Amino acid sequence: MVPELGQIALTFSFALSLLLGTLPLYGSYTGNERALMLAKPLAIGAMVFAGIAFIALSYAFYYDDFTVINVASNSSSVLPWYYKLTATWGSHEGSMLLWVWILTIWTAAVAVFSKQLPLLMQGRILGIMGLIGVGFIAFSLFMSNPFERSLPYFPAEGNDLNPLLQDFGMIIHPPLLYMGYVGFAVSFAFAIAALLGGKFDSTWARWARPWTLAAWMFLTLGIMLGSWWAYKELGWGGWWFWDPVENASFMPWLVGTALIHTLAVTEKRGTYKSWTVLLALAAFSLSLLGAFLVRSGVLVSVHSFATDPSRGVFLLVFLLLVIGGALLLYALRMRSVRSESRYKLFSREVMLWGNNVFLLTATLVVFLGTLLPLFHQELGLGTISIGEPFFDAMFFYLAIPFSLLLGLGPWVRWKQQKWQTLIPPMSMVAIAALVVALGMMSLTQSIQANTALIGLLLGAWVGMSAIGEVGQRIHQFGQGLAGIRKLNASHYGMTTAHIGFAVMVVGIAMTTTYSVERDVRMQVGDSVTLSGYQFTLLDVYDLDGPNYGGEAADLRVERDGRLITNLHAEKRFYTIQRTVMTQAAIHARLSRDLYVSLGEALPGNAWSFKVQVKPFVRWIWLGGLLMALGSIWSLLDVRYRRKVVSRVRHNSAITKEAENA
Incomplete structure (x- = not known):
């Protein structure tokens, strides 16, 4: 009964999206204010019914309703409850339903949080969002129905969730x-x-x-x-x-x-x-x-x-x-x-x-590198492979001028800037960037690695430039808190995002250049040394998970006779899908990761291991978090919550603007 409720709710969401895609647009061309006013309740209604549909599918997964083909294909009764809910969007059908629900959430958010928009503009925006929703909901209903049943015959057990998604x-x-x-x-x-x-x-x-x-x-x-x-x-x-x-x-x-x-x-x-x-x-x-x-x-x-x-x-x-x-x-x-x-x-x-x-050149590189092999094969010209070396080389050369402009841009004024006035501050930024880069290189006891040095220079250039520019602006506005408060949230957000990009560039450069790895054969009691870290295999034993078996290995890591950590690596065998998965053991620090993955069993009670030391890899994700934080900070800017003109004036101008359109 619950899957049918979900099917009905998704159908209602489709109908409301269809109305949303027609009535407000009709109202925008005829000046019909009543049609435009319907946009907001239609958007909210479509979101509510799409949410009910998604909850109904989640219910079917949680309670192991294997009469639903989607549930039987992507879940099992032995799957932990949190992965059962994850399995809701772990398939094509479920992920499309999630896509639909998120689309309706965005649409409703525009309806609720865009009160400063003219009614005519809001109606057009929501109407277009409604038409997009019609296309995706139609696809979910007619091409990949997540609620399709297999009655009267259905399996007693499901096929389990893809182990990669667990x-x-x-x-x-x-x-x-x-x-x-x-x-x-x-x-x-x-x-x-x-x-x-x-x-x-x-x-x-x-x-x-x-x-x-x-x-x-x-x-x-x-x-x-x-x-x-x-x-x-x-x-x-x-x-x-x-x-x-x-x-x-x-x-x-x-x-x-x-x-x-x-x-x-x-x-x-x-x-x-x-x-x-x-x-x-x-x-x-x-x-x-x-x-x-x-x-x-x-x-x-x-x-x-x-x-x-x-x-x-x-x-x-x-x-x-x-x-x-x-x-x-x-x-x-x-x-x-x-x-x-x-x-x-x-x-x-x-x-x-x-x-x-x-940025668009980089997009073109990714586009061609991704799709060219497909077109090449479809045209009967054979199989070609465009892989990591191509992308790495192209992005290396694109990152250099991009980073230089990114560091320089915030210092340049709108409309016109006299370049002579930027020589003193940019010289200071360049010197600071060089000092920071060489300082970090000295920590690795090597300054011969060109890729790392260039990456550090670029990252330090962007980061030092962002910090220096904010400092200069605060100084111009006034001393202490007075100067800090006068700089708007959007500017702080931009600075944080640029610093995040700088941190990510440093992480990529250092990880790419200085990561070391070894494939080793170890028995219990054996040790291997990598980058000054000694890895000792303590034990290998059997695993017994809720929906998997396998083996696990415990290792001790020491440096200069001092215990650093104990690592636990696993190699799981998922019994239902007959799939083997590796669970790496990772000891993370801001400056490096120790990474061990368990391989195959070897003759003589030995095992294969991949042991890696990855410097500054965490900086890559830290940079991404800082960029996201910068966008959040920018969203707090009061300018984006301030009404431009009164709603009454906009509403009174609906008919005139509709005629002009």
Whole structure:
């Protein structure tokens, strides 16, 4: 009965989304205020019913309702309760229902928290969000129904959850990632609504910017958590593999980063309007492309969902309709989005434009590196492989000019800056960056590693520049707390995000250069030394988990005769899915990780182990957290909660603006 309730609720959500996608847009063109006023309750209603549907599916998983095909295929009665709930979005059908619910949450959030928007603009935005919801709910209802039953015959036991997903990271990684993916639909809707109305100004950018920041924050956290999960769960010690599905989430993040910066230009200077609109369209389009790649079956990845071709065709058609329709509307309205502001060659506008160029070039590199092998094979030209060396080399060369501009940009004024005035402060920043970089290199007792030195210099340049620029501004505003309070939250958020990027660059450079690993054969009592750490195997014994067996190994780690830690590594065999998984043992510190993974049994009561020491790897995720914190800080800026003009004035102008549209 509960699955049927979920099916009915999802159907109601579809109907309300259909009304949301038609009535407010009708009202925006006819000046019908009643139709526009329906947008908010329709958005909230669609969210409520989608939430009921998701709760119903979660109920079926929690109580082992194996009459539901989705539950029988992705869960089991011996699975711990928290993984049963995780299994709700561990399949294609369940994850699409989560996607739908999150989309309706974003839509309702816009309806509730955008009271400062003109009613006409709000109606258009919610109408567009409703149309997007119609497409995804239709896909969930008709192409991948999560509530489909197998009555009267059903299995007595389920197939269990994919062992790769039986990890804490997978409990929160998909929701965060989807919040970012789907959140860019709001930026997309703002851009389309502005195109429909033909109005692009600083006020529009101020409305759109907090929603874009929120989506970017969630996507940043989702990507960082996915990286941490791969590092911990897959047992190979890597934090990024340039997997096609990893790339699918990385592309909208790159474009979203560019969009955040151009929104700042449009808000402050009223320029880059057309560029901002295109980036808003591109960010969500790449999110849709990611959904297609993951769910169409064209990619082979540990992250992708195995699906039938018909689902891929549906998503491809939907993708083409959304992107094609958006680009057609942009072409028709191109004249209305032209910018008239003027600025000199050496100005903050040009600095931000330069960083946009590098971000979009990086996006193009990832796009081609991910899709070119697919096109090459489909055209019958054979199989080619574009892997880690290609991406690493390209991003190394792109990171250098990008970081230099990122450090310089905050010091440059809008419209025009005399370069001579920046020589003293930037010289001080450069000297400080060099001192910090060489100081950190000396800790490794090596300054010959070019990659590490360049990475440290770039990270220190960006970090020292961000800190120095804030210090200078506070000094200009006044001494002590008075100067600190005069700098707005958005500026502190930008500084924190830039420092986060600097920390991440340092982590990548140091980990890539100085990580060491050894594959060793050990018996109980044997020791191996790596980077001054002595690893001693104490015991190997059998495991008996709730839905798995296997072996576990205990090791002692010492340095200079002093106990550092005891490590516990596992190799699990999941009995239902007949799958072997590695659970690495990790001892984490800010300056390094000790990483041990248990391999295969060898003759002579011995075992194979992979032992690694990974310097500064935690800085990668710390940098991501700081970037997300920067976006949260920016969202606290009072400008994004301040009403621009009274709602009454906007409502009285509905008919006139509808006629102009």
